[in-house]
Amino acid sequence: MLDELKSAARKVNGARHLRGLLIDCKRLLSERGEANSVAIASDLIARFRELPDDAQASFFERLSRDFSPDPKAVLQSAQAYAEAPSAANLQRLTQTAEPPRQELLRRINRTPGGTGSIVAMRRALLARMPKQPELQAVEADFLHLLSSWFNPGFLQLRRVDWNSPAQLLEQIIRHEAVHQIDGWDDLRRRLQPDRRCFAFFHPQLPDEPLIFVEVALLPAMPAAVAPLIDKTSAPLPAGQFKVAAFYSISNCQPGLKGVSLGNFLIKRVADELQRELPQLKTFCTLSPIPGFARWVRAGAPCEGLPKARAQRLAEAHATLRDACAGDFDKLLHASALKALPEPAAQALLRLAAYYLGCHAPSAGGDPVARFHLDNGARLERLNPLGDLSPKGLRQSFGMMVNYLYDLDKVETHHEKFVQGEVAQSRLLTSLL
Structure with a gap:
């Protein structure tokens, strides 16, 4: 009974804070809020911090519903620009299409501590995204503004x-x-x-x-x-x-x-x-390859390969699988990796080369590989037994990789990666 009363009290308290927070949001966007933005934003931040989790979810839902552009106004502005593509009509369309919550976040940012508070808000928002994908537009606004404010x-x-x-x-x-x-x-x-x-x-x-x-x-x-x-x-x-x-x-x-x-x-x-x-x-x-072991366990899928390369990949996977008697868990032990016969050790190396050199450009490619390759690095060398910690064995069967940053070629390598081509050394290419 006592727990039920406490739960009911938390809900009532959360609803009260949420109402006050939404009132602050509307005040902050008003003309009066323009002049008193620091004080109102400070109250708004304090109220958000006091919201319980379920009330936070409701707040983000209201940001999505109540602080989005007016569809009719956007349509009218778009039609006006289509009929007369003048600078004035373009500016009007841009202003009309911008969600009011972006201006809300800008005004929150004016108050001392506002930037950090918005970063904290987005952290809470990101935690909800898997269960509330309808908040994607709100998340896009947060990301858009933070990308500008945290420009290098x-x-x-x-x-x-x-x-x-x-x-x-x-x-x-x-x-x-x-x-x-x-x-x-x-x-x-x-x-x-x-x-x-x-x-x-x-x-x-x-x-x-x-x-x-x-x-x-x-x-x-x-x-x-x-x-x-x-x-x-x-x-x-x-x-x-x-x-x-x-x-x-x-x-x-x-x-x-x-x-x-x-x-x-x-x-x-x-x-x-x-x-x-x-x-x-x-x-x-000297980088980890966090998705490599999972990819091998899944059968080493790699679409779009020429027939000869696809066959070499399949053969390498079969060789490693046979060496483990079908149990890849055996590769989670350093002693087993060190005892692999040469054909199986070579197969593991070749699988890593395919994973990084062919699978990396895909949407599901290794996140660390995509980061460095998109950053203009070159895939340089594979290092078996490079990380024999439990984490390294679990993620990549101990394999690590060197990416080379040739400062004169990073832009060229980046452009290649955007086009789906991985810059890599001759040694790595020879394994494909």
């Missing part, structure tokens, strides 16, 4: 080192998404002179990293991740720095998902390192 031209690149504020270092530990940081000793090693960490910041969120990348300075292109994150290893002398290897990139703000940050970060960091260390000649990654 507005972002600040900062190096993170051991002397950075403790609060920032704690966020680096917490948000590392590729290779978990095992406490302060691990972080200290990752910030030694043969390592670098860079992050993007926004002027409105000066103490919160948006995204950061970790770099190892090495004598040669790395083939395995364990030596890069070994917290007991000794730092290399600067005279051995010839290669900059990006081995981890992590987003810190879920509310900025889909906003292009990582591609600009890697290129900015490469330019920064080249200025600091002119002896660096090679910029590459």
Whole structure:
């Protein structure tokens, strides 16, 4: 009985906050709101934070329904522009077609803390999208505005080192998404002179990293991740720095998902390192292949291949399957991978080459591969046994890959990828 009363009280309280929030939204869009936007927006943000989950869902639904363009007005403006395509008619059509919720978000953004609050709103919205796809138009408006406000031209690149504020270092530990940081000793090693960490910041969120990348300075292109994150290893002398290897990139703000940050970060960091260390000649990654094992288990589907290549792919899959006696779970153990007979080891390598070189351009291609290839990198080298951690074995049977960033060719490689062609080394091409 008590639980029922508490639940009813939460619903009543949530409905009250929702009504007040919607009133604030309409006030903020009024002429009076134009003049008092900061105060009204502050109240609006406070009310949103107090909304329970079910009331948040109702709020986004109302944003979709009540703050969309007027279809009749849009049609009239479109007909007027079709009949007389003047600049005035185009401007009127553009203004009429823009959802009022975009202006609402702009006015929220004017208040102190408004930018961060909108990022938090979008995070809540994204969590609801799988169950409420009808909110896609609202999500598109959030993404449109945040992509403008977080344009790389507005972002600040900062190096993170051991002397950075403790609060920032704690966020680096917490948000590392590729290779978990095992406490302060691990972080200290990752910030030694043969390592670098860079992050993007926004002027409105000066103490919160948006995204950061970790770099190892090495004598040669790395083939395995364990030596890069070994917290007991000794730092290399600067005279051995010839290669900059990006081995981890992590987003810190879920509310900025889909906003292009990582591609600009890697290129900015490469330019920064080249200025600091002119002896660096090679910029590459050591990257995971998170979808590879799942793709192999699914039968290694790859559409549109010429007959000869399709046959080689099928043969490689059959060879690996036979070596595992049909049980791919056997490849989740480092000892089994090391004991693979040569034909099966070669088959695993060939499957990875097909996955990255042929499957990657498709809509369902590996997300890490698509990120780097679309960013203008070249598929350079496969590294069996590159990541023997439980996560690496589970995702890719231990396989890792190097992408090469040739700074003079990234635009050309990007254009090829957009056309469905993967830039890759001769070694990788020979496996297809």
